[in-house]
Amino acid sequence: xxxxxxxxxxxxxxxxxxxxxxxxxxxxxxxxxxxxxxxxxxxxxxxxxxxxxxxxxxxxxxxxxxxxxxxxxxxxxxxxxxxxxxxxxxxxxxxxxxxxxxxxxxxxxxxxxxxxxxxxxxxxxxxxxxxxxxxxx
Amino acid sequence: xxxxxxxxxxxxxxxxxxxxxxxxxxxxxxxxxxxxxxxxxxxxxxxxxxxxxxxxxxxxxxxxxxxxxxxxxxxxxxxxxxxxxxxxxxxxxxxxxxxxxxxxxxxxxxxxxxxxxxxxxxxxxxxxxxxxxxxxxxxxxxxxxxxxxxxxxxxxxxxxxxxxxxxxxxxxxxxxxxxxxxxxxxxxxxxxxxxxxxxxxxxxxxxxxxxxxxxxxxxxxxxxxxxxxxxxxxxxxxxxxxxxxxxxxxxxxx
Numbered sequence: 124x125x126x127x128x129x130x131x132x133x134x135x136x137x138x139x140x141x142x143x144x145x146x147x148x149x150x151x152x153x154x155x156x157x158x159x160x161x162x163x164x165x166x167x168x169x170x171x172x173x174x175x176x177x178x179x180x181x182x183x184x185x186x187x188x189x190x191x192x193x194x195x196x197x198x199x200x201x202x203x204x205x206x207x208x209x210x211x212x213x214x215x216x217x218x219x220x221x222x223x224x225x226x227x228x229x230x231x232x233x234x235x236x237x238x239x240x241x242x243x244x245x246x247x248x249x250x251x252x253x254x255x256x257x258x259x260x
Numbered sequence: 261x262x263x264x265x266x267x268x269x270x271x272x273x274x275x276x277x278x279x280x281x282x283x284x285x286x287x288x289x290x291x292x293x294x295x296x297x298x299x300x301x302x303x304x305x306x307x308x309x310x311x312x313x314x315x316x317x318x319x320x321x322x323x324x325x326x327x328x329x330x331x332x333x334x335x336x337x338x339x340x341x342x343x344x345x346x347x348x349x350x351x352x353x354x355x356x357x358x359x360x361x362x363x364x365x366x367x368x369x370x371x372x373x374x375x376x377x378x379x380x381x382x383x384x385x386x387x388x389x390x391x392x393x394x395x396x397x398x399x400x401x402x403x404x405x406x407x408x409x410x411x412x413x414x415x416x417x418x419x420x421x422x423x424x425x426x427x428x429x430x431x432x433x434x435x436x437x438x439x440x441x442x443x444x445x446x447x448x449x450x451x452x453x454x455x456x457x458x459x460x461x462x463x464x465x466x467x468x469x470x471x472x473x474x475x476x477x478x479x480x481x482x483x484x485x486x487x488x489x490x491x492x493x494x495x496x497x498x499x500x501x502x503x504x505x506x507x508x509x510x511x512x513x514x
Binding site for chain 1: 282285315328337341346351358386406430438440463465469473484487488491
């Protein structure tokens with residue numbers, strides 16, 4: 124059932140968000156600490172477990188793949204509701220601080236990527252929906 | 261007639277946004293093919309188009325939500341809002357490799373701390389160059405250079421002026437927008453083509469929306485890895501900026 128996959132996503136997101144909120148309270152800040160990241164970890168572990176036990180049928184996977192494929196359209200809607208005017212109204216200080224932070228962070232990616240052993244490659248399994256996203260036409 | 265049309269749009273907000281985004285992507289892919297021979301990813305063009313629409317939306321309404329402030333396009337706010345964005349980000353983790361995540365644990369954690377500290381220091385230095393000398397303003401603008409959420413959280417905690425908080429938000433927004441637009445163009449120069457570098461990239465950049473957009477336009481397969489670390493960044497920033505980073509700033513400039 125498609126809804127099983129969608130419900131699994133929903134449960135993971137809710138669990139992750141809840142844990143993120145609790146983590147925020149535990150360290151005394153008014154912010155969700157990594158809720159989405161925790162939810163993703165829970166999902167990866169659950170999917171791993173369910174697949175090993177053949178509990179995840181194709182229909183359920185389609186439910187998740189659909190939302191994975193909707194990711195890019197949702198990101199574009201997200202871009203369309205950014206506060207671009209405020210960003211450009213910030214003047215030279217804000218512009219310079221933002222740009223410099225991004226450029227230096229980019230420059231550090233290759234430096235930190237070399238920490239750790241072994242090469243990094245994608246898993247054999249295709250991400251849900253990348254094909255659909257890429258072959259939009 | 262016009263009223264019927266606008267009522268229909270307002271009542272079906274989310275459906276309207278599906279249609280608008282679909283048309284935007286369709287046009288973006290045509291532009292990508294015809295103008296750049298596919299060199300610039302269609303998604304990258306679509307994100308830039310989205311930002312341009314957001315600019316005009318903000319210009320016409322004076323609101324803070326870009327296109328979503330215009331009544332008939334309010335559905336964009338739901339489709340692109342935090343709830344569905346987080347849901348879709350989690351969905352991308354379906355198919356992410358557990359082994360890759362385990363392998364990149366250490367570089368991921370290091371990149372998170374490095375990302376927060378480096379952005380903060382840069383923000384502080386630039387604020388200082390512009391004539392700010394009090395540690396509260398310096399720290400708030402430094403926090404804004406981390407993300408546009410860490411900035412105001414830090415500013416409120418430290419009691420910064422509203423003008424400085426607005427600056428910190430603007431710095432964070434610039435960071436987020438530039439990350440969205442620029443990432444596909446720098447990806448090949450910084451080796452952003454495998455899960456580990458995506459995890460590191462997410463930790464360094466830290467802006468969830470910027471990383472989400474930037475990786476989508478670069479290679480959708482990278483999304484889950486980058487998004488996973490990026491979502492920890494704001495929390496870490498909110499923890500470090502008003503406390504330890506502020507104390508260090510106060511020691512140096514106080």
